[in-house]
Amino acid sequence: xxxxxxxxxxxxxxxxxxxxACGHRVVGVSRRASTCQTAVAIGSVDQASVDIxxxxxxxxxxICTPLGFIVPTIQQLITILPKTTVLTDVGSVKTxxxxxxxxxxxxxxxxxxxxxxxxSGIEAALKNLFVQRPYVxxxxxxxxxxxxxVVSELVKQLGSNIYYCAPEQHDRAVSWISHLPVMVSASLIxxxxxxxxxxxxxxxYSLASSGFRDTSRVGGGNPELGVMMAKYNRAALxxxxxxxxxxxxxxxxxxEQENWQDLEEILKLTKQRRHNFVDxxx
Amino acid sequence: xxxxxxxxxxxxxxxxxxxxACGHRVVGVSRRASTCQTAVAIGSVDQASVDIxxxxxxxxxxICTPLGFIVPTIQQLITILPKTTVLTDVGSVKTxxxxxxxxxxxxxxxxxxxxxxxxSGIEAALKNLFVQRPYVxxxxxxxxxxxxxVVSELVKQLGSNIYYCAPEQHDRAVSWISHLPVMVSASLIxxxxxxxxxxxxxxxYSLASSGFRDTSRVGGGNPELGVMMAKYNRAALxxxxxxxxxxxxxxxxxxEQENWQDLEEILKLTKQRRHNFVDxxx
Numbered sequence: 042x043x044x045x046x047x048x049x050x051x052x053x054x055x056x057x058x059x060x061x062a063c064g065h066r067v068v069g070v071s072r073r074a075s076t077c078q079t080a081v082a083i084g085s086v087d088q089a090s091v092d093i094x095x096x097x098x099x100x101x102x103x104i105c106t107p108l109g110f111i112v113p114t115i116q117q118l119i120t121i122l123p124k125t126t127v128l129t130d131v132g133s134v135k136t137x138x139x140x141x142x143x144x145x146x147x148x149x150x151x152x153x154x155x156x157x158x159x160x161s162g163i164e165a166a167l168k169n170l171f172v173q174r175p176y177v178x179x180x181x182x183x184x185x186x187x188x189x190x191v192v193s194e195l196v197k198q199l200g201s202n203i204y205y206c207a208p209e210q211h212d213r214a215v216s217w218i219s220h221l222p223v224m225v226s227a228s229l230i231x232x233x234x235x236x237x238x239x240x241x242x243x244x245x246y247s248l249a250s251s252g253f254r255d256t257s258r259v260g261g262g263n264p265e266l267g268v269m270m271a272k273y274n275r276a277a278l279x280x281x282x283x284x285x286x287x288x289x290x291x292x293x294x295x296x297e298q299e300n301w302q303d304l305e306e307i308l309k310l311t312k313q314r315r316h317n318f319v320d321x322x323x
Numbered sequence: 324x325x326x327x328x329x330x331x332x333x334x335x336x337x338x339x340x341x342x343x344a345c346g347h348r349v350v351g352v353s354r355r356a357s358t359c360q361t362a363v364a365i366g367s368v369d370q371a372s373v374d375i376x377x378x379x380x381x382x383x384x385x386i387c388t389p390l391g392f393i394v395p396t397i398q399q400l401i402t403i404l405p406k407t408t409v410l411t412d413v414g415s416v417k418t419x420x421x422x423x424x425x426x427x428x429x430x431x432x433x434x435x436x437x438x439x440x441x442x443s444g445i446e447a448a449l450k451n452l453f454v455q456r457p458y459v460x461x462x463x464x465x466x467x468x469x470x471x472x473v474v475s476e477l478v479k480q481l482g483s484n485i486y487y488c489a490p491e492q493h494d495r496a497v498s499w500i501s502h503l504p505v506m507v508s509a510s511l512i513x514x515x516x517x518x519x520x521x522x523x524x525x526x527x528y529s530l531a532s533s534g535f536r537d538t539s540r541v542g543g544g545n546p547e548l549g550v551m552m553a554k555y556n557r558a559a560l561x562x563x564x565x566x567x568x569x570x571x572x573x574x575x576x577x578x579e580q581e582n583w584q585d586l587e588e589i590l591k592l593t594k595q596r597r598h599n600f601v602d603x604x605x
Contacts, residue, residue: 155530155532175529175530177526177530202529204526204529204530206522206526210520210522210523210526211526213518213520213523213527214523214524214526214527214530215530217514217515217518217523217527218515218527218530218531218532218534218535219530219532219534219535221511221514221515222511222534222535222538222539223534224571224574224575224578225507225508225510225511225538225571226507226538227574227589227590227593228507228567228570228571228574229503229504229507229567230593230596230597230600231570231573231574231589231592231593232499232503232563232566232567232569232570232571233499233500233503233563233600234592234596234599235566235570236495236499238492238495240488240492241488241492241495241496241499244459244486244488244492244493244496245495245496245499245500245600246599246600247457247484247486248437248457248459248486248496248497248500248501249500249600249601250437250500250501252500252501252504252505252540252541253500253501253504253600253601254600254601255537255538255540255541256504256507256508256537256538256540256541257504257593257597257600257601258534258537258538259534259537259538260590260593260597261593261594261597261598261601262590262594263594264587264590264591264594265587267586267587267590268583268586268587268590271578271583271586272581272583275578275581278578279575279578279579281514281515282571282574282575282578283575284514284517285510285511285514285571286568286571286572286575287514288510288513288514288517289506289507289510289514289564289567289568289571290568291513292506292509292510292513292564293506293561293564293565293568296506296553296557296560296561296564297561299554299557301550301553301554304549304550304553305546305547305549305550307509307513308509308542308546308549308550309546310513310516311509311512311513311539311542311543312543312544312545312546314512314516315512315539315542315543316543317516317528318512318515318527318528318531318535318536318539319531319535319536319539319543
């Protein structure tokens with residue numbers, strides 16, 4: 042197929058590598074000419090340009106920009122694409138994107154490949170990044186079956202595990218396992234550094250070990266990305282945060298009341314139920 | 324020196340291996356005869372017994388029982404030890420232990436080697452477990468200088484990095500970097516499993532990745548240990564939890580108010596300040 046990729050970063054660049062390896066012709070667009078050159082040089086695309094008209098013959102276009110640019114990109118693209126082109130995105134929040142995109146373009150299906158590395162940019166692109174990783178597709182009742190089929194087939198070729206759900210279900214699920222942990226973890230760091238005894242704080246720095254390292258990791262991540270999650274997934278994240286606060290308060294109350302038996306019951310439950318999530322990720 | 328170890332688990336057993344390697348004579352006590360046999364067989368102690376009288380000639384005794392047994396163990400030991408014997412413990416909370424132990428035995432100094440593995444028991448004992456790990460000693464104004472010196476010298480021989488502080492400072496520091504993370508992380512798991520849409524919950528299980536795995540790790544740990552932390556370090560932990568709740572509420576409020584600028588400032592701060600803790604642990 043003729044495949045377009047708009048946005049040649051880690052995800053767009055990696056998609057190009059794999060789709061070309063599957064025998065597709067891949068054309069890319071980036072805002073920067075230097076990124077286009079790198080993308081061609083590393084074999085991520087057959088051709089690349091800063092001019093969106095290069096995508097005119099694409100049968101499917103993957104929009105791989107940051108969240109805030111997905112809808113503006115679609116507004117640009119629809120002026121040059123034939124009505125048959127299927128559009129899909131890779132944004133980590135789906136409800137607002139799918140709502141806006143579907144009203145602009147009939148052949149749109151939202152997507153979210155859940156893969157990545159600590160790096161970003163075209164230089165970080167990797168082959169087989171999506172193999173055995175979840176790739177969520179979020180069709181709505183209005184999404185054309187043909188669009189679902191075309192994108193599903195490409196995602197299968199990437200070796201991903203496909204999940205289908207409504208955009209709202211995706212956003213609730215990722216608010217639990219991805220966005221809530223960021224806020225929980227950031228609050229941990231924010232609270233520790235409020236310690237007013239300088240000696241205690243320095244001791245805490247020195248004694249911090251793997252437990253603190255792991256629990257604080259995602260709270261020490263990319264601030265812009267954290268804000269994006271909160272901004273685009275605000276409703277679901279607030280709901281998760283309120284539930285979290287309720288469970289935290291329950292634990293605080295049990296410790297205040299010295300109710301060690303009920304605290305142990307909660308900790309037994311969390312130990313046991315963590316396996317539901319973590320068995321799957323090994 | 325003649326060194327006694329009361330409690331031959333991971334920590335006691337590992338201490339024995341290293342102290343013997345330094346040329347000391349090590350005698351151990353365990354409640355179980357089979358543990359005594361294993362400790363001798365793996366070279367952790369020269370001699371071991373279920374009878375505490377075997378420790379009668381020890382110049383220093385390391386008490387390596389679980390937190391709840393430290394003070395009862397001292398009550399037993401003081402009936403058979405000469406007044407010159409130095410007692411020290413390895414408990415992860417210091418204030419209540421040091422208070423009770425110091426009133427029972429003049430030559431007592433609290434200690435906390437911050438090392439371990441996921442395993443427990445004498446079979447898990449390892450050589451060099453304490454090398455380049457923090458070992459906190461918590462003398463009080465009443466602790467004899469000679470006791471501080473004797474235990475410090477042994478800890479240096481283990482290759483640990485020694486920190487000295489008041490018991491209360493130790494407990495506040497570990498409440499931030501060890502006990503608070505457990506409650507924060509357990510609350511995360513407890514809240515996620517409250518999701519009422521079964522499809523969303525299953526999707527969350529499937530999509531959970533390294534971010535969720537790391538943030539939930541210590542909340543899925545040993546429930547008895549979690550309760551011990553809360554029970555023995557209740558005051559410091561509650562103070563940390565209240566501060567944490569305040570910082571969490573601040574983040575919730577900013578998201579409610581869509582104040583993305585201030586949220587980004589917090590996330591920039593937590594990213595930056597995490598290095599204070601984590602640079603040290605690599």
